[in-house]
Amino acid sequence: MSLQRLDRQEFLQSLTRGGLMAGLAGVTLAAIHGTREVSECFNHNYCDSCWAFDGCGLPEKKETSDERLG
Amino acid sequence: MNANRVITALGTLLVPAAMSGAAEMRFPPPDFYSAYTLPDLYMPPPPTSNGMWDAVILFVALSITTWMVFQARSRRGLFLMSIFSVAWFGFYRTGCICPVGSTQNVMAGLFLPDVGVSVVVLSFFVMPLLFSLFYGRVFCASVCPLGAMQELVAIAPIRISPALERVLSMGKYIYLGLAALGVATGAGFLVCRYDPFVGIWRMGHSYGMLLAGGVILLLGVFVARPYCRFMCPYGVLLGWMSRFSKYHLDIPPSPCVSCRLCEDSCPYNAIDMPTPQHLKEDPEVGKKRLRGFVFASPVIIAIGAIVGYMMYEPLSRMHPTVTLSEQIAAEDVGLLEVNSSLETETARGLDRTTEQLHSEAMAIRENFKTGGAWLGGFLGLIVALKLIGLSKVPKLDVYTPHKETCFSCGRCYPYCPVEAEPTIA
Ligand code: SF4
Ligand code: SF4
Ligand code: SF4
Numbered sequence: 336m337s338l339q340r341l342d343r344q345e346f347l348q349s350l351t352r353g354g355l356m357a358g359l360a361g362v363t364l365a366a367i368h369g370t371r372e373v374s375e376c377f378n379h380n381y382c383d384s385c386w387a388f389d390g391c392g393l394p395e396k397k398e399t400s401d402e403r404l405g
Numbered sequence: 406m407n408a409n410r411v412i413t414a415l416g417t418l419l420v421p422a423a424m425s426g427a428a429e430m431r432f433p434p435p436d437f438y439s440a441y442t443l444p445d446l447y448m449p450p451p452p453t454s455n456g457m458w459d460a461v462i463l464f465v466a467l468s469i470t471t472w473m474v475f476q477a478r479s480r481r482g483l484f485l486m487s488i489f490s491v492a493w494f495g496f497y498r499t500g501c502i503c504p505v506g507s508t509q510n511v512m513a514g515l516f517l518p519d520v521g522v523s524v525v526v527l528s529f530f531v532m533p534l535l536f537s538l539f540y541g542r543v544f545c546a547s548v549c550p551l552g553a554m555q556e557l558v559a560i561a562p563i564r565i566s567p568a569l570e571r572v573l574s575m576g577k578y579i580y581l582g583l584a585a586l587g588v589a590t591g592a593g594f595l596v597c598r599y600d601p602f603v604g605i606w607r608m609g610h611s612y613g614m615l616l617a618g619g620v621i622l623l624l625g626v627f628v629a630r631p632y633c634r635f636m637c638p639y640g641v642l643l644g645w646m647s648r649f650s651k652y653h654l655d656i657p658p659s660p661c662v663s664c665r666l667c668e669d670s671c672p673y674n675a676i677d678m679p680t681p682q683h684l685k686e687d688p689e690v691g692k693k694r695l696r697g698f699v700f701a702s703p704v705i706i707a708i709g710a711i712v713g714y715m716m717y718e719p720l721s722r723m724h725p726t727v728t729l730s731e732q733i734a735a736e737d738v739g740l741l742e743v744n745s746s747l748e749t750e751t752a753r754g755l756d757r758t759t760e761q762l763h764s765e766a767m768a769i770r771e772n773f774k775t776g777g778a779w780l781g782g783f784l785g786l787i788v789a790l791k792l793i794g795l796s797k798v799p800k801l802d803v804y805t806p807h808k809e810t811c812f813s814c815g816r817c818y819p820y821c822p823v824e825a826e827p828t829i830a
Contacts, residue, residue: 351649355538363531366514366522 459498460528466490466548467536473815474543474654480815483546487553495550500606504529504544505551505639506597508581512588533639537646541653545633545643546813551602552633556814558622559629562672570674571791573635574810578787581638582780583723590772592724596638629672633812644809654806654813657823661803668804670820675811679801686798694796702789706782713781714774721766721773730766733759 466486473482494500507530514522522530533544545552565573580596587595597603601617604610610618624631633640647653656667656676663679670676713720721727725748732749735741737759744750752762806817 348649349651352538352651355646355649356535359531359534359538362511362515363527366511367524367527 457525460525460532462493463504463529463532463548467532467543470543470547470813471536471540474546474813475540475652478658478815478818480818483815484557486547487556490548490550490553491557493550494548495554495602495606500550500600500603503550503600504533505549505637506594506600508639508642509584509588509594509596512585516585516589517591534642534646537643537650539651541647541650541808541811541813542640542643543813545640546815550606551600551637552630552812554602554605554622555625555630555632556812558625559672561627562629563627564669564672564674565628567674570634575784575787576635577637577641578784580636581641582783584638586720586773586776586780587723590721590724590769590776595723601632630812634673634810647811648809650808653808654811654815656804656806656817657821658825659823661805661821662823663803664822665804666822667817667820670817671806671811672816673810673812673814675807676817677799677801677805677807679803680799684798685800691796691798695793698789698793698796702786702793705789705792706785708781709785709788710778710782713777713779713784715777716781717770717773717777720777720780721770724766724769724773726762727766727769730759730762733762 466489470483470486473479473486494503507526510522510526511530533548536543547553547556584594584596587593599614599617601614601621603618604615605618605622621632655661667676668678722731729748729752732741732746733752736743736745736749744753753759806813
């Protein structure tokens with residue numbers, strides 16, 4: 336592979352890497368943005384597999400927490 | 406590695422898992438009517454549910470694995486790390502701090518206006534992707550409990566043809582698209598609900614999911630990592646990152662001498678071979694073909710979107726409200742017995758009228774028209790990109806791991822006779 340071709344390829348790779356990092360940062364900011372309480376269970380009460388369990392304030396969650404405590 | 410010992414160890418782990426799952430179903434609930442409603446099976450989070458610690462452990466595990474892949478180049482070390490990941494992230498944390506599932510939480514944060522994602526969840530989503538962007542798929546090498554479990558059972562792997570591999574690997578893009586559609590339309594977290602390993606981690610689940618887990622593991626003895634290669638939606642994102650990674654595992658520690666000893670070492674078809682002389686072509690021919698595919702891409706994407714749009718009805722059955730409304734409609738016209746299931750019986754007992762339920766289902770179906778078109782367009786784009794990729798004849802001189810599909814598992818290390826160049830003191 337010629338040196339010039341390799342340089343161009345590496346440059347394009349770095350550029351894409353930068354773009355992907357920026358994209359990842361954007362996704363992170365956009366996803367973290369709405370940290371309001373969820374107004375409706377979006378996982379059909381599958382609390383055990385729900386990632387939002389810790390921050391969830393819905394009655395369904397309360398029931399399962401009470402069950403856990405009691 | 407003594408295969409018999411591995412099988413015995415796995416049997417010891419899997420048999421109790423299957424038995425506990427079966428025990429749950431052995432005595433069906435009595436078949437008489439009472440006001441009592443059976444509660445859902447509830448699995449509380451593990452006792453030490455401190456997400457920050459989990460994130461720290463994930464970071465440490467990723468760092469150690471990166472060191473194993475690049476510095477120690479130790480297949481044995483990666484194997485031991487896999488055992489740790491299965492034990493810790495799998496059995497102890499019951500598979501629920503899982504970057505694979507976190508993809509849907511992030512999607513929920515993006516698509517649903519009032520859903521936010523916690524920092525811990527985000528760190529689980531982002532950390533393996535960032536490592537991938539710099540060092541390749543080290544997360545898949547031995548940190549992901551799903552991948553690690555499959556890696557441990559892959560004791561007699563056979564290689565399938567690259568063409569079949571390409572066709573089957575479309576499954577993971579379809580699953581990623583369906584997962585996104587499920588979150589965006591409120592149908593739920595499909596990846597978590599149909600995670601075939603969760604029943605094994607938690608020693609209990611429905612028969613169907615336990616069976617799926619068992620089948621995937623059994624299949625994985627011969628067709629290594631079937632879930633990773635053909636289904637994992639997070640693997641798609643990791644692959645995209647890894648394709649542009651700054652550093653990536655190399656089979657030899659010094660320049661490859663093309664001895665071909667590693668040619669058959671990778672059960673994942675992830676080693677790119679040097680381009681044979683007879684395939685090398687005039688660059689102009691390649692460019693012409695490439696232009697053809699690039700111009701055809703919008704057509705392929707449009708066809709995908711139209712097909713996706715037309716599929717809105719079957720797709721909308723992912724949503725429980727739609728299936729419930731269809732069941733009730735079928736009961737009302739006499740196709741099914743009235744109160745044919747617990748769900749329809751409960752729905753009829755609620756304040757919401759069946760008309761309200763049907764109109765809710767109609768609105769959801771409308772959402773699936775748009776969602777289906779997006780899904781179809783996305784899959785069309787993937788097909789177009791794959792065709793463009795296939796249209797180019799790579800110019801390779803040495804044996805190289807394919808950055809997107811290589812799991813950095815280190816299976817190929819021992820095959821290569823090339824030794825590290827001595828460093829000059
Ligand atoms: S492909 Fe998916 S399931 Fe497999 S190891 Fe990677 S993240 Fe885990
Ligand atoms: S490290 Fe990559 S190329 Fe080598 S065997 Fe594993 S997946 Fe294949
Ligand atoms: S075994 Fe090593 S030197 Fe031989 S072809 Fe494979 S990578 Fe190259």
